[in-house]
Amino acid sequence: MTYFRKILILGGLGLMISCSSNPYRTTNKVYKKKAKAYAKELSRFPLEETQTDSALNFGEYPVGTTNFNLRRPNFVVIHHTAQDSTIQTLNTFTIPRTSVSSHYVIGDDGEVFHMLNNYYRAWHGGIGQWGHTTDLNSSSIGIELDNNGKEVFSEAQISSLLDVLKQLKEDYKIPAENFIGHLDIAPGRKVDPSADFPWKRLAEEGYGIWYDEDSIENIQYEHEFFTENPLKIDNIDPVFKRRIALMDRYLFPNLIPDDFNIAEALRIIGYNIDDLDAAIKSFQIHFLQEKENVEGILNADEIKILYNLYRKSL
Numbered sequence: 001m002t003y004f005r006k007i008l009i010l011g012g013l014g015l016m017i018s019c020s021s022n023p024y025r026t027t028n029k030v031y032k033k034k035a036k037a038y039a040k041e042l043s044r045f046p047l048e049e050t051q052t053d054s055a056l057n058f059g060e061y062p063v064g065t066t067n068f069n070l071r072r073p074n075f076v077v078i079h080h081t082a083q084d085s086t087i088q089t090l091n092t093f094t095i096p097r098t099s100v101s102s103h104y105v106i107g108d109d110g111e112v113f114h115m116l117n118n119y120y121r122a123w124h125g126g127i128g129q130w131g132h133t134t135d136l137n138s139s140s141i142g143i144e145l146d147n148n149g150k151e152v153f154s155e156a157q158i159s160s161l162l163d164v165l166k167q168l169k170e171d172y173k174i175p176a177e178n179f180i181g182h183l184d185i186a187p188g189r190k191v192d193p194s195a196d197f198p199w200k201r202l203a204e205e206g207y208g209i210w211y212d213e214d215s216i217e218n219i220q221y222e223h224e225f226f227t228e229n230p231l232k233i234d235n236i237d238p239v240f241k242r243r244i245a246l247m248d249r250y251l252f253p254n255l256i257p258d259d260f261n262i263a264e265a266l267r268i269i270g271y272n273i274d275d276l277d278a279a280i281k282s283f284q285i286h287f288l289q290e291k292e293n294v295e296g297i298l299n300a301d302e303i304k305i306l307y308n309l310y311r312k313s314l
Contacts, residue, residue: 024094035117038120045062072172072173073119073140073141074140074174075136076140076141076179076180077180077182078143078161078179078180078181078182078193078197079144079182079192079193080146080197081105083148086107090113090115093105093115099123101115101123101124102142103115103122104142104143105143105146106143106144106145106157106160107146108146108156108157110154110156111160112160112164118141118168121138122137124137125137125142125182125185126186127186128185129272130180130185141168143161145161145193147194149194158201169206169207176207177313179202181197181199183282183286184270184282184286185272187271187275187278188281194285199287209312211287211309215254221256222256225255256303256307262276263276265307265310266279268313269313270313271283276296278296280296280297281296283306284296284298284302288305
């Protein structure tokens with residue numbers, strides 16, 4: 001056997017081994033085919049509708065602008081997989097009938113699988129809302145953490161997550177308050193990531209918000225701070241009353257007004273309050289992680305935490 005022929009055989013064997021080492025080579029071909037089709041669609045100009053039977057009154061010739069770029073994701077939604085292993089999740093996300101996916105999957109060992117180009121729309125959020133945004137899939141990056149919902153998140157996994165978040169924040173200028181959880185956008189429907197997830201640590205790194213623990217101790221209720229004025233005139237002008245109340249809130253930001261509205265505060269933070277009980281429970285799982293029983297009712301101390309976050313969100 002000639003030397004050249006040996007090289008060809010060894011090269012062929014190496015190629016076969018490298019191809020067979022990836023169990024997802026078949027689904028990777030599907031990915032590339034779909035990506036190619038989308039690229040072709042985006043590059044098409046002029047649009048077909050400008051040429052034939054469109055009801056719009058187009059100009060006599062097409063004009064394409066020179067000033068554009070790709071739309072950037074503006075949210076990051078963090079999940080736990082609720083499955084038993086990273087392999088199970090990867091398989092789930094590569095079976096068409098499941099109709100579920102995410103941009104990233106991070107294993108318990110910290111291994112990162114980037115499954116979808118960040119400019120593509122993953123199917124991770126489902127029905128949900130955050131603030132005025134009702135289609136989170138179209139504006140967010142989805143990150144799935146390998147965790148069955150009962151396990152502690154490993155240090156290796158959280159460390160890798162922080163690396164991914166850092167890259168996303170740098171690449172897309174995503175605001176800190178737009179790093180949220182699946183439970184935040186889907187109260188009552190989802191509870192991930194679980195109460196063991198280190199939201200405080202993430203917020204300290206600039207991903208998400210957290211309350212000012214030192215300030216909570218100084219927050220008081222308005223009726224506790226002010227004594228009843230014996231010279232109060234009951235029929236004082238209502239407009240003047242509102243001005244006094246507004247001034248008090250600027251002069252005394254650590255005072256919770258007696259008319260503080262819990263539902264409105266949750267809405268300002270971003271929660272959908274159509275089901276207020278569910279919104280409160282999601283808030284508790286996210287921000288009151290030491291609470292053993294999530295019951296949809298906030299006690300006096302928990303309202304102080306809500307008020308602090310509400311003020312930060314204004």
